[in-house]
Amino acid sequence: MEKNTPLWEIFIRSRQGLDHKHVGSLHAADAQMAIENARDVYTRRQEGVSIWVVESKYITASDPDDSDPLFEPAKDKVYRHPTFYDLPEGIKHI
């Protein structure tokens, strides 16, 4: 079963204008079946208007052991966040 139906990662766009978000994974024989399975498994409650599928083996993930060199250096650099500006009163949508 596993051999004939590899794992696929499913991305759903919930509304027009938003990004596709990863929602989970499922098994399917090919891309067409993956789309149909995703429709049945992940959009039953009106969760989406668009589906992307990609076979899991094509995703390259960062190594958890690398998390210190990759992510640790950003921790003490709070100045990279735009939190030190005084915003004038009355400016909206920022």
Place this chain on the structure above:
Amino acid sequence: MNLYNYILRMADNSLILGHRLSEWCGHGPVLEQDIAMTNMALDLIGQARSLFALAAEVQNEGRTEDDLAYLRDVMDFQNLLLVEQPNGDFAHTVVRQFFFSAFQLPFYQNLDTILTNPKSKIQNPKLDILRGIAEKAIKELTYHVRWSSEWVIRLGDGTDESHKRMQLAINSLYEYTVEAFMSDDVDKQAITEGYGVVLENIKPVFEETLKTVLTEATLTWPQNVYMQKGGKSGYHTEHLGYLLAEMQYLQRVYPHSVW
């Protein structure tokens, strides 16, 4: 009253097949298909609810959709013999779905066209509701045809074992298909009253779907077989009684109980 019977038949088809598919809940071959089948079950039961509610309104004897679903006995059901056939293996379920959806889709499309045509418009607001139900169903049925066709092709043109099982399912279910296209008095009266689908017109559409899909699936369908009929007039196979016994159990044992 002919309209009542006409709507009731559509409702019975949807209810019985919906119930059959619901029997797969928790038993599907894989999680994805378990959900796919129960989704379709809910589509069909949703259609049945709307149709029963409308039929009850048309009949106007104070009955409800629940009365029509749960308090009628085998002989009162007018569904096609095809939809009451047991699930069997996955191949039987897929083939049954494919045969029925390949009939149901053009039926509702035709019905929608008839009810939309302003020339044949009869002054009956109930028919507007029926058109609404048909239009909603068409979207669902388009997916049912797609889902079942995909599986007929995948399994027919799959392994030796899957091909064998699919061919067996076709051979055993094909004899229940022609009943859908045989007009009886209710069908003829419906045409006279201006809302009936001419079944002879949708038969070629059904046959074309079968030909296209089964050819791609490397499957054949039997020629010159004896065709079963009777469902539309209340003569059913032995399977329907068991199905109703399970489906109606609660309402029979605890009459008038509500959710």
